[in-house]
Amino acid sequence: MFKNLLAAAALTAMAAPMAYAADLDGRVLKIGTDATYPPMETVDETTGQIVGFDVDVMNAICEKVNCVPNFVNTAWDGIFAALQQGEFDLVISGVSITPEREETMDFSEPYIVVSQAILLQVDNADMTLEDFKAGGQKLAAQTGTTNAQLAEDLVGRENVSLYDNFSAAILALQNADVQGVIIDGTSAAAYEQEFAGALTVGITGLQSDPLGIVFQEGDATVDAINEGLAAIKADGTLDKLVSNYWGTE
Template sequence: MKKLVIALLLSALASNTTHAADLGGKLLKVGSDTTSPPMESVDPATNQIVGFDVDVINAICARINCQTEFVTTGWDGIFAALDQGNFDLVASGVSITDERKKAMDFSEPYIVNSQAVLMRVADQGLSIDEFKAKGKKLSAQANTTDAQVAEGIVGKENVIAYDSFSASVIALKNKDVDGVVINGANAAAYEREFAGELVVAIRDLESDPLGLVFRKGDPNIAAFNEGLHAIKADGTLDGLVGKYWGQK
């Protein structure tokens, strides 16, 4: 699928398939903003947290002998909650940035994600240049790289940041803004949810590597990186990308 806006990061893989990391069956709590399918969401039928990040974490834990308990946490407080010890790591489609690395540690990247713009169906012909030239307004979830991308397109004065992505979508439907910068990994899910009303009309904007987030100095990072290498090397990660986005 040529327009898929998520791809495996092409990183060097260790050729040695012997894995020494063993966390001894430890139960790790994982913080996640479970409002972003298919990365993570709550299945209404089972009330279980499901998604790509859940499957990635569980696949890694199968290699390094740990168990997981996902904890739904709002995005606006997720890193503070990690720092306070409410959980052991964050798996929530988090972009690795230099600014964030000052306050937290990341695993190696597991995928690369590209931002896109969600629009009303009637406006789907608008280009990035028209957004810039016509003073169009964009919204995004606050404190995300999506918001930074939006500011880069139309200027900070034309961006309205909301505490949740759902609030950004409501603003778009109410015509308070002309587009929402969206995490590209979630684009297809939102097109389905709002079919006939909203559409992802601009794709493949800036790309970010995504990583798992740990408190500074957490010794478990090395084990998770080892597990990540293992699921890349044996094709498990490829298979999960195929499961959620239809291609390896």
Template sequence: CGASSSAPSGASSTGGGTNNSSQVYVVGTDAAYAPFESVNPQTNQIEGFDIDLLNAVAKAAGFQVKFENTPWKGIFQALSIGQRDILISAITITDERKQSMDFSNPYFQAQQMIVVPPGSPIRTLQDLKGKKVGVQTGTTGDEIVTDFLGKTDPNIKRYDTTPLALEDLKNKGVDAVVADNGVVLDYIRQNSSKGFEHYTDPKFPKEYYGIAVKKGNTALLEKINDGLAKVKSDGTYDTIYKKYFGS
């Protein structure tokens, strides 16, 4: 509610200093989304591509960040009421979301994938008709499946996290899961014995991830875009990309 949109909600700035870098912005991320954001079971720390990227962006642009695990369900609200200053959570930039928050320039290209158990005949969106389909509630995967099968289709099963949907696929609770490619491929790599197969439908649009700030927080958005441009041009982005996705 403060008029100054550049004041961090973290309030950990040591008073009196004129150094901008003492500002700590609170970042929300739904850390059940490896390799973008997940909680390391040993250290309990949030880690991943998005974390390394935003840390690098903050360093390049001269501000500080503190990550808070934030369930996807309430993540956009946490931003709009000022509990979080920034969101980085593999968030697809959509026209609808742009109405309630502002996005940085895109930092990652993604696409939906259909995941099925070995031997399944399902290949396309069309094949999902009459099948039980798992999605993470409120994601772009949910939107695509809901648009196609209809809002009231009882075969759509919604989960709080994408790993929960994939676990249920393993347990045969659903026939397919629709989710972002990066997360699906990482899950399959970590659980290779399950032999999940994955397909993309030509109808799935390209999606672009953006870093979100509260609508109207142009000052912070400019810093983020400035940092993003720097890490892209100096090779830092590529180094982080290779760490998580190979060359």
């Protein structure tokens, strides 16, 4: 299952040793993230801190290039506008790199590639994509995401229900307001675990998306972050993080 949900993980750099000269001099980076998307980013109910894979990736990068990450929980539907207005130095929030987004924003190199999937109720685990394409079955997704665009491409806008965040989409699935939720496979697996016995990753092998860290167009900080990212790929840190969150089976 893991191999279906995570199309490619660390995108490991070549093994040749490299020198990393980038140094951000302890700069505090204000980082926008929509912490409603486990395991990429979520709020720890005990500590109130934002935690997750993306957080660990940024922490590891900052260790390499001498920066201090300051994560700010922000609703997805306004996160890119806030970046453009200078409220953040960058955004890391499970963001797919797309040609449309690259027209107005700059991206780091990809740090992971994920394959989209469809969550189903366990009782409907035998549903297929053809069932949704036939009409009468609703797919849910978060508005403004590549998941939502893929859902519309697959089954038509009339068969797609959009929600402000994936937590609301998951609730709609549990309440049978929709019959499936299209979501990155890595997060689908997390929800399957959280709601074991109720929800299952029923349809896999859909579109694969590279994820990147987002910057304002022309921001030179991307070069330093790319150096840090290359370093954590080269020394195995990124692979270890992927293994910690999703295993290697």
